[in-house]
Amino acid sequence: PPLTGVIRSVVLILTLLGTWFLMQTYFDHRWKVINPRSWLAKQPPRHKCGNQRSCPQNYFAFKITSGAANVVGPSICFEDKIIMSSVKNNIGRGLNIMLVNGTNGKLLKTGIFDMYSGDINKLDAFLQEIKVGTIVLVASYDDPATKMNAKVQAHFERLGSSHVRKLGFRDNWVFLGAKGMKNKSPFEEHIKNDRKTNKYDGWPEMLEMEGCTPRKMD
Incomplete structure (x- = not known):
């Protein structure tokens, strides 16, 4: 029925929005942790x-x-x-x-x-x-x-x-x-x-x- 299709679409959109929110939060945090400058600064010098x-x-x-x-x-x-x-x-x-x-x-x-x-x-x-x-x-x-x-x-x-x-x-x-x-x-x-x-x-x-x-x- 048409109503079932609408519900499925709404659920899919909500799922996608939730996934996007989690990814934004997680990767924003991870990016701060593995910022290239801080990562390079911690590498031992090459002799x-x-x-x-x-x-x-x-x-x-x-x-x-x-x-x-x-x-x-x-x-x-x-x-x-x-x-x-x-x-x-x-x-x-x-x-x-x-x-x-x-x-x-x-x-x-x-x-x-x-x-x-x-x-x-x-x-x-x-x-x-x-x-x-x-x-x-x-x-x-x-x-x-x-x-x-x-x-x-x-x-x-x-x-x-x-x-x-x-x-x-x-x-x-x-x-x-x-x-x-x-x-x-x-x-x-x-x-x-x-x-x-x-x-x-x-x-x-x-x-x-x-x-x-x-x-x-x-």
Whole structure:
């Protein structure tokens, strides 16, 4: 009957009005709560290289990540710029090394040295040419040590390494040192390849190290 249709229409209109009123009240309240300005203000600040904290003046921010097994490559970030990574296609198996001017932070050179092959002589020459005041960042990938010899180990020790002589087959290693250091570097991590503790089949877990290095390390 026509009357039934009118009643239905009135009920529908009232329902719609009630829903509109509830939505207006709710979303007006929610909008005040999640106002973008207040939300953004509460976000923690982003630090260089995505690190946990910012660095003081006259310090450089860095993050070094080793490779994961022989699948995921390493990366090196310096002063919020990713210098070496799989995305940039400038990393490789063995030791991935970056040289930075210790005064102004400018990139000097990068190098990839395969420790399975005969790159040990190239690595020796590369390390010999490093000038005093240069910051050296190293990330291993797959294997850092198969062809390692005492001469190259001595180079790394002069850069501040405490672990280079302990490196073995498929260990993971990240390191930051400098030419001309008087003391051992505080920036070094090493994990052994051990079947009992390996995260991957035949390789230990990935290493990640971040921090702030002074412009002139000593």
